[in-house]
Amino acid sequence: MRYLTSIILILVITATVLFVSYFAVDRGLRQFYSGRYEKFDEMFNRTNYYDVLLLGSSRTHRNIDPRICDSIAGVSFYNGGISGAEGFEMDAALQGYLEVHPSPKYVILNYDLGVLSSEKRLYNPIFYYYFLNNKAVYNAVADTDKFTWLYKHFPFMQYLRFNDDIRIEAIKGIMGKHYTFDSNYKGYSRMEETIGKFDTTYLHRDSLKYEVRNNDYLNNIINTCRQKDINLIFFVGPVYNHHFDKKYADYSSIIKSSNLFAKENNIPFIRFDSIPLNTSSDNFSDNIHLSEVGSKIFSLILVEKLKFYLKDY
Amino acid sequence: MLFNSAEFLLFFIVVTILFFLLPHKFRWFHLLLASCYFYASFVPIYILILFFTIIIDYFAGLFIERATGKIRKQFLFISIIANVSVLAFFKYYNFFIDNINEIFSFLGTTANLPFLNILLPIGLSFHTFQAMSYTIEVYRGNQKAEKHFGIYALYVMFYPQLVAGPIERPQNILHQFHERQSFSAANLYFGLRLMLWGLFKKVVIADRLSIFVDRVFDNPSAQNSIVLVLGAAFFAIQIYCDFSGYSDMAIGAAKTMGFNLMTNFNRPYFATNIKNFWDRWHISLSTWFRDYVYIPLGGNRVKVSRLYFNIAIVFLLSGFWHGANWTFIIWGALHAIYLFFNMFVSRNIGWGWATKYKFYTCVAWIITFLFVCFAWIFFRAESVNNAFVYIRSLINNIGLGHNIRIPPAGLVLGFGAMSYSIVIISLITMFFVEYKFSPRLEIKLSFKRDLLFCCSVLIMIFLFGVFEKNSFIYFQF
DSSP, X not given: OHHHHHHHHHHHXXXXXXXXXXXXXXXXXXXXXXXXXXXXXXXXXXOOOOSEEEEOSHHHHTTOOHHHHHHHHSSOEEEOOOTTOOHHHHHHHHHHHHHHSOOOSEEEEEOOGGGGOOOOXXXXXXXXXXXXXXXXXXXXXXXXXXXXXXXXXXXXXXXXXXXXXXXXXXXXXXXXXXXXXXXXXTTBOOOOOOSSOOOOOOSSOBOOOOOSTTOHHHHHHHHHHXXXXXXXXXXXXXXXXXXXXXXXXXXXXXXXXXXXXXXXXXXXXXXXXXXXXXXXXXXXXXXXXXXXXHHHHHHHHHHHHHHHHHTTO | OOTTSHHHHHHHHHHHHHHHHSOHHHHXXXXXXXXXXXHHTTOGGGHHHHHHHHHHHHHHHHHHHHOOXXXXXXXXXXXXXXHHHHHIIIIIHHHHHHHHHHHHHXXXXXXXXXXXXXXXXXXXXXXXXXXXXXXXXXXXXXXXXXXXXXXXXXXXXXXXXXXXXXOOOHHHHHHHHHSOOXXXXXXXXXXXXXXXXXXXXXXXXXXXXXXXXXXXXXXXXXXXXXXXXXXXXXXXXXHHHHHHHHHHHHHHHHHHTTOOOOOOOXXXXXXXXXXXXXXXXXXXXXXXXXXXXXXXXXXXXXOHHHHHHHHHHHHXXXXXXHOSSHHHHHHHHHHHHHHHHHXXXXXXXXXXXXXXXHHHHHHHHHHHHHHHHHHHHHHXXXXXXXXXXXXXXXXXXXXXTOOOOSSOTXXXXXXXXXXXXXXXXXHHHHHHHHHHSXXXXXXXXXXXXXXXHHHHHHHHHHHHOOOSOOOOGGGGO
16 A cells, blocks of 8 residues: 555655646746747737737747837738747747737738748747647647647646756746846837848758648638638838848749749738848848848838738728 | 657557456467567568467477476477577578578688578567476476467567567466456556666667767767767766666566566676676576576586586577677677686676775776676677677777867767766666665665656656657667
8 A cells, every 4th residue: 555655645645746837937938938929829819909900930930120110001910920930830830829919900921931841840939838728729739749838728738848947947037037038019029139141151961852832821811811811911021131031042033933923822022131231231131130220121121012912901 | 660769669558458447367368469569560570480389389388298208308309409499590590601602602612691681580589488488487397388379479479578588487477367456556666767768878878878879880980089988987887788678668567467576687886896797687688697607507616617618608608688780799809808817807806895895996997897898899789790890990090199089080970979978867867766766676765756757757758759660770680
């Protein structure tokens, strides 16, 4: 009997300690990444209405300031860009958003190359665990990790997905620290100031081999927008000095077929990958992300261009 | 299905519960089915190789027992040839072809013999050696041939030790499959505790150190000598925690169902000389070579020169067993040389001094550990050239003006202050536990201490573990 009692006690004591410690760790993480959690809370919990939802990766998150867009266009923008997001995650973000918010009039999708990735991946799933009550978020996380139900009902099991960086950040958060580049202004936060991250050596050109037409997640986004009567617009974000052209052998052909695909689906396709803004390194933090100044300028350029499409509204 | 995965946890719980719920006569079938599922979860098709050797060895065992005279030997020969051929084809074919091609190219001609594009079946060396020990023991008359085909198949395929040992002997395990194992809370408890300890060594220590070690061995010439010394020492700890962690989990998993597997590690880094190290490291393999190679070659009861020859053969084979690469052969050769030196000291000075005073014992530990670490460089390196680059950098990069880079060059994320802290805490924990406890942790602590120990280990696994489904190093053998 002693042994069975021991086993039960070990499980109960361990679960209790982990459960209690989890609250501290969770609090620490939410303190450290308060901007990101605030953004996810807005996207997946709250019910505010926005006229325009911007979707994409960090190249949306860091590049477009909705306050500038709001003031010029006279409609409300929300930046739903998520760092590291590819097609699957962008689709999940849209579904998660629509689960709680009224449909926006427009979805502006930053047509990153990652949109075309068919990998089922959340760049940093840890941040979604707090929002598992949102059905669409739950489904997206569950699609990538079959133990999601455990994380929802026994939150301390999330420890199994923590890496050292997250652990350190949680400790920093408990100590009251905050991630400097994690501000949140309607979903926007400026890019980290980086030095010397401009890769100018193009020794070999990577091949991408994306299937534009058969991409499930891109098609999901298109179908969802159609069903919800949302106007969808694609745009290709700014990139420093033709970086993608130099880096990827088949970049231009992918963009060309994407353009054709968008036309067939009656979706506007706007390119900002070869505008004058892209020639000055002052506007960029690295090859693919704008600096704070660059993002302000680009927000102006973007909304000026969008005015044409938003005019009916 | 790795032991450190959630899938295994589920598999283990279901298999263990069903094992005790089923009547005794169905249990062998249940375990065999579970073992097939376990093995098929890696590369399903390779289960056919297992079936092939199982059928050959099963019938070879029966025929050896029935036959008399020279025919017995012929059946044994057939069984060994079948097993060695499978091993040679899947594990060593490409190695031999590569070397033949190299020789031809050295002679100025080309052979261009084709390579096989196949994956090495997981745990091949383990189960073929276990299968061979069965026919050899039947031949020697130490074990009766197993009449029950299912039980014999289970002997080869028993899931806890199927892919990375311990390499069992039929005398130890076969009869246990016939015996009725009744549920014992003590067995369950000690089995789970040992599994927990094995998991701790794997996910908290080995997998964390692998981040550092992989980086250092990827590009040794870019590292400072201190980092290289740390890299070799960390690999020594990593491979111990990885492999002994697996063995602990295997022994623990079997124990929960009442089966006793042999001890595979006995705190090897507490060894005070190389012979002592080999008495403690991968015991099931070293005793296999002792019983089936060393002793048949004449063992100790031969001339000194022959003795050295026997040792060299055993260690070269042991190295070759680990992998089809010259690095493993050199690793084996180094240990043979160490053992020659060990024997020289034994004969002329003796090893009594090493245990006379604690200080001497510590010195002997450290020296033995350093020698073992040096040999591990060859074991871990991708190629012989890579190993020599490592050693050369270790000597050359000590110079002035060479920046000390900890963590290693190129590893900015993934091994920072937190990793060092976790490594230090967990190594102190492991040192204390392994120094105080017996190899299988079969020590009775007071109720409170036991709870404290198990809860602490479990909490450390959750808080500090690396759960990125890293495979076990010895799976590749």
